[in-house]
Amino acid sequence: MNELPLPGFAEVLAAAARIAPHATVTPVLRSRALDALTGASLHFKAEHLQRSGAFKFRGACNAVWALDVEHAGHGVVTHSSGNHGAALALAAHSRGIPCHVVVPEGAVAAKLANIERNHATLWRCAPTQAAREAECLRVQRETGATLVHPYTDARVIAGQGTAALELIRQAAVQLDVLVVPVGGGGLAAGSLLAMQQLLPHCELVLAEPAGAADTARSLAAGEHLIDFVPDTLCDGLRGALGAPNFALLRDAAQVISVEDADTVAAMRLIWQVMKQTVEPSSAITLAAVLAQPQRFAGRTVGLVLSGGNVDLDALPWGQA
Amino acid sequence: MNELPLPGFAEVLAAAARIAPHATVTPVLRSRALDALTGASLHFKAEHLQRSGAFKFRGACNAVWALDVEHAGHGVVTHSSGNHGAALALAAHSRGIPCHVVVPEGAVAAKLANIERNHATLWRCAPTQAAREAECLRVQRETGATLVHPYTDARVIAGQGTAALELIRQAAVQLDVLVVPVGGGGLAAGSLLAMQQLLPHCELVLAEPAGAADTARSLAAGEHLIDFVPDTLCDGLRGALGAPNFALLRDAAQVISVEDADTVAAMRLIWQVMKQTVEPSSAITLAAVLAQPQRFAGRTVGLVLSGGNVDLDALPWGQA
Incomplete structure (x- = not known):
C-alpha cells in the first residue's frame, strides 16, 4: 500500500491556503479549573466548533x-x-x-x-x-x-494538519507536547507534518482507545499491524491506522492507551467544567493527560478536541 | 421597597473596571446554521463560559x-x-x-x-x-x-450590566435587539443601563418562562405583581422580579413568554449545533427568537447565554 504519496509540510501550507475561504478558524480554549487539576497549561484546539462539527x-x-x-x-x-x-x-x-x-x-x-x-x-x-x-x-x-479516503488520502492528511498548524500559531506560548486522538491516523500524521517543521522539539502523543490499540502495537513492533476487532465507544477511532499514516508516524510519536471508562469521565469533565459538548473521541485526549499526570505536570500541552457530534439521546452515562 | 438606590450607567462602567482583574471576557459566538434557521444575525454572549459558569x-x-x-x-x-x-x-x-x-x-x-x-x-x-x-x-x-441580594442589590445589577456592555463593544455590527432571560431581573435591568446609553435605539426583549410570567404581567399592568407560584424547569428564572428591577424595566422592555417544551427544544439545538452545554435559563433566549420568527428575521440580535450549570445526570430529554 506504500505507493500512496506521502504529503509534507508544503502540502499542509497549501491546504491551509486552499481551505481558508471555507473552514472556520476554531478558537483555542483554556480552563483554569483543568489547569489546576492537571498542574499543566492546557490549550484545547476546539475542532468540535469546526464546520460539520469535526476537524474532518x-x-x-x-x-x-x-x-x-x-x-x-x-x-x-x-x-x-x-x-x-x-x-x-x-x-x-x-x-x-x-x-x-x-x-x-x-x-x-x-x-x-x-x-x-x-x-x-x-x-x-x-x-x-x-x-x-x-x-x-x-x-x-x-x-x-x-x-476521497477518510485518512490515507494525502490531501486529507495535509488538510488535517492545518488544525495543528493553526494551534501552533494561535497559542501565545510554545507547546511542549501535543496530544491528538488516533484512529486511522489522518489527524495524527497531519499534525506531525506541521510540528516537525514549526516545533521540532514538541513531543507528539497519540491518545488511543485500549479497545482499538493497533497503533500502539504497530509503533511498538515497528511494523504495520492491522488485524484486530475494535471494541470502544469512541466511534471515531475504530478504524485501523492507515499505511501512509504508519509510514509517517513510526519513530515519531508515542501512544497512550486509554480505557473507555476514563474517556467517559474526561468527557463529563469537559461538558461540566468547559461547557463544551464534545464526543468521546475528543475527550480521550484529556483522559490521556489525566492517566499520566506526572508526564504532563508543569508542561504546556496542546490537545485537539476533534469533534462534537454526539447522540444526545444516548449519552454514555446514566440518567437520574 | 423603593428605598433601594437605583444604579445608572456610571455604576456599570465602574463595575466593569472593578471586576476586570477577576472576571472572564467571554466570547461572542456565532452559528451559520442558526442564522440560516432564524433568518437573523445572531450574536450569542457566552456567559456560560464566565467563571462559576454563569453571568452571576x-x-x-x-x-x-x-x-x-x-x-x-x-x-x-x-x-x-x-x-x-x-x-x-x-x-x-x-x-x-x-x-x-x-x-x-x-x-x-x-x-x-x-x-x-x-x-x-x-x-x-x-x-x-x-x-x-x-x-x-x-x-x-x-x-x-x-x-448581597441576588438581584435587587444595586452593585449586583450594575455588575450584571457589564455583560451587555461587553457584548455591545465586541459585536462587529450594531445590535437591533438584545434578548436576555428574566427571573429576578438583575441581568435585565443591568443590560438596560448599558443599552440606554450606548445603543438607545436597540430594543430590549426579556425571555420569561410561561410558568413564571410575573414580569410579563407586571409590565402589562404597570404595577409590580409578585404573587405567583413558579412552575418551570428554568431553575434560574423562578424568582419574582425585584422592586428596583421593576422600577428600571417598566416602560423600557418587552417580554416574550416561552413554554418549557420550546426552551428544551432550543437547548437541544444549542447543544447539537453550537456544541455548547447551556442550561435551560440560557436556551430560553433562542426559544424566544424561534417563537416569533417574523419579529427577528433580517435583524441583528444579541442573546445572552446566561449559564451552563446543568445536572448531566438529569437532562430534560429522554435517553435511548
Whole structure:
C-alpha cells in the first residue's frame, strides 16, 4: 500500500491556503479549573466548533478543492458512516459538486441524517469492509467520482494538519507536547507534518482507545499491524491506522492507551467544567493527560478536541 | 421597597473596571446554521463560559470588591441555592473574605457542591422565603456579614450590566435587539443601563418562562405583581422580579413568554449545533427568537447565554 504519496509540510501550507475561504478558524480554549487539576497549561484546539462539527472538514475540503475542474465535475465518493462522510458532503456542497457516501447497514441514524442534510447521495451496503469497498468501486465506475479516503488520502492528511498548524500559531506560548486522538491516523500524521517543521522539539502523543490499540502495537513492533476487532465507544477511532499514516508516524510519536471508562469521565469533565459538548473521541485526549499526570505536570500541552457530534439521546452515562 | 438606590450607567462602567482583574471576557459566538434557521444575525454572549459558569459572577464580584475594608472583613451572606450562591462564594474567595450561603432543604446536591467547592459556609433552612430571610438575618447579626441580594442589590445589577456592555463593544455590527432571560431581573435591568446609553435605539426583549410570567404581567399592568407560584424547569428564572428591577424595566422592555417544551427544544439545538452545554435559563433566549420568527428575521440580535450549570445526570430529554 506504500505507493500512496506521502504529503509534507508544503502540502499542509497549501491546504491551509486552499481551505481558508471555507473552514472556520476554531478558537483555542483554556480552563483554569483543568489547569489546576492537571498542574499543566492546557490549550484545547476546539475542532468540535469546526464546520460539520469535526476537524474532518479540513481534510475533506482540501481534497475537494484540490481537484481539477474536469474531475471535480464528476464528484467525490467515500465510505464512512461518521464525521468524514458528513464533512465530505459539506465540502462537496461548498464547491457545488456531487458527493456519494457508501454507508453500512446499521449505521447511526443521526449521523446519516447529518450526511443527507449536507446534500450527499447515500448508498447502503452490508457492514463489512469488503462490501464497503466493492460498493465504493461500483459508484466510482458508474459516476466517475473521485475516491476521497477518510485518512490515507494525502490531501486529507495535509488538510488535517492545518488544525495543528493553526494551534501552533494561535497559542501565545510554545507547546511542549501535543496530544491528538488516533484512529486511522489522518489527524495524527497531519499534525506531525506541521510540528516537525514549526516545533521540532514538541513531543507528539497519540491518545488511543485500549479497545482499538493497533497503533500502539504497530509503533511498538515497528511494523504495520492491522488485524484486530475494535471494541470502544469512541466511534471515531475504530478504524485501523492507515499505511501512509504508519509510514509517517513510526519513530515519531508515542501512544497512550486509554480505557473507555476514563474517556467517559474526561468527557463529563469537559461538558461540566468547559461547557463544551464534545464526543468521546475528543475527550480521550484529556483522559490521556489525566492517566499520566506526572508526564504532563508543569508542561504546556496542546490537545485537539476533534469533534462534537454526539447522540444526545444516548449519552454514555446514566440518567437520574 | 423603593428605598433601594437605583444604579445608572456610571455604576456599570465602574463595575466593569472593578471586576476586570477577576472576571472572564467571554466570547461572542456565532452559528451559520442558526442564522440560516432564524433568518437573523445572531450574536450569542457566552456567559456560560464566565467563571462559576454563569453571568452571576459579574454582579457578585462587583458587590464583593465594592465593600470597604472594614465591611469586607466580616464577609458576605446571601440566600441562593443556585448560581448566585456559587458566584458569591467564588467572588468572596477571590478577595479572601468569608462567605455564608443560606440554602433551603431539598436544594440540588450538585449546586450545593458547587457552592462548597468555592469555600463558602452553608446554612440550611426550611424551603420558604420567610425561613430564608430569617436565617440570613441571623447570620448577618452574628457575623456582621454584608447581605448581597441576588438581584435587587444595586452593585449586583450594575455588575450584571457589564455583560451587555461587553457584548455591545465586541459585536462587529450594531445590535437591533438584545434578548436576555428574566427571573429576578438583575441581568435585565443591568443590560438596560448599558443599552440606554450606548445603543438607545436597540430594543430590549426579556425571555420569561410561561410558568413564571410575573414580569410579563407586571409590565402589562404597570404595577409590580409578585404573587405567583413558579412552575418551570428554568431553575434560574423562578424568582419574582425585584422592586428596583421593576422600577428600571417598566416602560423600557418587552417580554416574550416561552413554554418549557420550546426552551428544551432550543437547548437541544444549542447543544447539537453550537456544541455548547447551556442550561435551560440560557436556551430560553433562542426559544424566544424561534417563537416569533417574523419579529427577528433580517435583524441583528444579541442573546445572552446566561449559564451552563446543568445536572448531566438529569437532562430534560429522554435517553435511548
